[in-house]
Amino acid sequence: CCVVSSCFRAGEEEQQAQSKKALKKQQKEAEKAAKKAEKQAKLVSVRQETPVVFDVFSLRLCLSLSWIEADRPLVRVQDLTPEKAEQQIWVRARIHTSRAKGKQCFLVLRHQQFTVQALLAVGDRASKQMVKFAANLTKESIIDVEAVVKKVEQKIESCSQQDVELHVERIFVISQSEARLPLQLEDAVRPEGEGDEVRKVDLIIINLHRNLNTTTSQAIFRLQSGICQLFRDTLINKGFVEIQTPKIISAASEGGANVFTVSYFKTSAYLAQSPQLYKQMCICADFDKVFCVGPVFRAEDSNTHRHLTEFVGLDIEMAFNYHYHEVMDSITDTMVQIFKGLCDRFQTEIQTVNKQYPSEPFKFLEPTLRLEYKEAVAMLKAAGVEMGDEEDLSTPNEKLLGRLVKEKYDTDFYVLDKYPLAVRPFYTMPDPNNPKYSNSYDMFMRGEEILSGAQRIHDAQLLTERAMHHSIDLEKIKAYIDSFRYGAPPHAGGGIGLERVTMLYLGLHNVRQTSMFPRDPKRLTP
């Protein structure tokens, strides 16, 4: 009896559960239908209440947009091609230029690197008021337009989309721009040499956040994003681990010159000039191969075309088995992979930048050309330069060497190996075969240095000796030296300046063009 009863009740519960489920399902469907109807009603009402214009200022809350879950897909400007001819579509873009002509209004709409012509004409679809309204819209305003795509007979040379134009039926204002722009975008993208260059560069930097919207800037920073990605992907494929190193540090790494001071609660601290110590600590902790991408700070009062007080460092450190060339080759190969990737995937961007800043395509060899410092000095001497064998390269000599190397080997990228020990930092490993030289290297693109690297001394005693030889206060670098007391693998590494790589790959002439928000001794904004 008990058993039967229990069975019965179980069945009953199941029945109840089933009917509950069915009820719930019905309810849900009803709710769904109601919601859909409501949503459509809303959409319709928006369209009807705000006949052509979506007035930003009177309908403040509509600003947020987030109450319309619209199902009208937006077509991107770059996708407006003849295949879309005769289709009725929605596009969101900025008003790049606007020109009224009798009963017509011609707009050029822009999104990122792409532009398309749009036409409004008084007739069946647009009223006189609407054309007037469109003509009065401020440049740079963002609008949604409903339009029919039309093939054109003559290519529209002034736009990126040359084979079609838009016949506009409705305009919604998404965001209105102020009438007075701080910088005309057309001025910002004029080829070099045209117009007042000094004024332009200044305008470009002052109004950087506007300038970011030029086709050139879009291309530069998309390519820069690509450099970071290629750098990391290549290294991850080689078995590297990404690390995060602190930027606020308690002691200045190389003795305290050129370092920014931070007030840190009741004490003071510094901004890291390099992640080197931390990369090396990871090597001492057997991470073997590490890299990091992050800001690097230099309080140098250098006002040149290639110095920034804050830049992005692409840093590598790697334990090697027998020879530091294993590391040097890993780095040059990484650079080669970056150059190849850029060439394969960023042609549009390279060409866009070239329109404003023409330059020769970047050339490189595989494997990378490796010269010894001695050979470089000999080449310079043969070209008439007077310099000592253990003297550092001056900037003009670096550039001259770049030209000589290009002539002789036809490459814009090479490594200079075995620098004189005297011109390198104290932690650089001396050359075991010749104590006047060192196991260190620089890499160059178009004759400018982009990386400085070396085998590091991994023995506390030798490091102490070398620091003393450089008259460095041992107390200040105690933590650094102590890192090598508990077993340290032989290792080498280097740091690359991202902005310089972008600048030199594209053949640009100022590193401020490849930093979105450049910082130099005189510039802290935006």
Add this chain to the structure above:
Amino acid sequence: CCVVSSCFRAGEEEQQAQSKKALKKQQKEAEKAAKKAEKQAKLVSVRQETPVVFDVFSLRLCLSLSWIEADRPLVRVQDLTPEKAEQQIWVRARIHTSRAKGKQCFLVLRHQQFTVQALLAVGDRASKQMVKFAANLTKESIIDVEAVVKKVEQKIESCSQQDVELHVERIFVISQSEARLPLQLEDAVRPEGEGDEVRKVDLIIINLHRNLNTTTSQAIFRLQSGICQLFRDTLINKGFVEIQTPKIISAASEGGANVFTVSYFKTSAYLAQSPQLYKQMCICADFDKVFCVGPVFRAEDSNTHRHLTEFVGLDIEMAFNYHYHEVMDSITDTMVQIFKGLCDRFQTEIQTVNKQYPSEPFKFLEPTLRLEYKEAVAMLKAAGVEMGDEEDLSTPNEKLLGRLVKEKYDTDFYVLDKYPLAVRPFYTMPDPNNPKYSNSYDMFMRGEEILSGAQRIHDAQLLTERAMHHSIDLEKIKAYIDSFRYGAPPHAGGGIGLERVTMLYLGLHNVRQTSMFPRDPKRLTP
């Protein structure tokens, strides 16, 4: 005649060139052979001169290693498996433990997360002196051993490589550790609860660079590298562009509280508390979808398990078409891709960490559970919590909510949407349907917040009104407000704390465990 002569000379030149070539080739080959012989002689001489030990301090220059281009490949500890049985190989590793027993010496060799047993016994291959020498090597020294791989009959439970051991024939010291270690690694990896916890945590932090070498730390930071990679790969697949934002800024973004001051040449500046303004400027420049990974600085005197003064922000900002939920869904999907990727690719690391810090596997739903703030308050009230509808969540309530959600929905990850407007920053877009709420959201892992985000106000006038409502000095945020004067697409975003994600995914309890070099109000080193 001239022609013939010229021909002849050309031929002669060719002949000369050919014989020169042949000569050169011969010379080269001879040089090559000589070099090879020399190299082998050197290698041999090293082997002979330094009978067993490669003396670090007397052969200082050999330290650099970089004069041997050795062709003896090194086998990694993790690759020592029964397939290699009876092979004679070279391994580079650290001495993890060392135990002498009569005429034998047992070493455990360690590299990264992997360990193997090595045996030296007095006999044909090793002298008494050599075994004694090996027994006296300091722990943590890095050595190269030449050894034969031998299968073992009984599994070696104490090592990661349980099926083989090494019979050592020669030892070279690559880097000698000091005898007194600041921290015994075995102490650092003891499971929680064993031993004096407080002392251990302190030791771990003080000796962080040693602690980095524990199997647990190796696993944590490899997984963290994976989080960054998955974050970026997912976003790049979704069409995002990586940007670099400045860390030194001229004005404090949110009115000046909790910000570090930097002396900047003759003026002073601040460290960025968030890349938000810069992300938004990129959106205003039509980049549409951007992300950045970089340090974020907070001068808060918070000494909790989850606050750092410097942490790594994974930041996202995205223009949307019609609804900020487009952005929210992009972010939750990115998190889901990260969770999946970690689960697929980092099982070894997860299990290694679990040995020391056991925790439940991380659970998530697809699509991500989305709750409204109202619902959360109702759940808390139902559980006995007294709180107002527009009150912010306290940390204990956040955690309680996490438990309630886990019970009800079986997920460790969810989004809380539509926060009360009053508890969010001035730039948060109000909810168009209910001005008491806002278009903002937080995301939680295991009941702790990992992301705070919102739709941002993209209209200068509304932004001004909201700033005034919050009594913010408009002069100080002028540059921010001005960013929206020249057309701005509606957009939303958020920032994720990398160290928190790593901590909570792994079920750890202190964010200092997931920062290699943690910074807090009391810690600035190493």
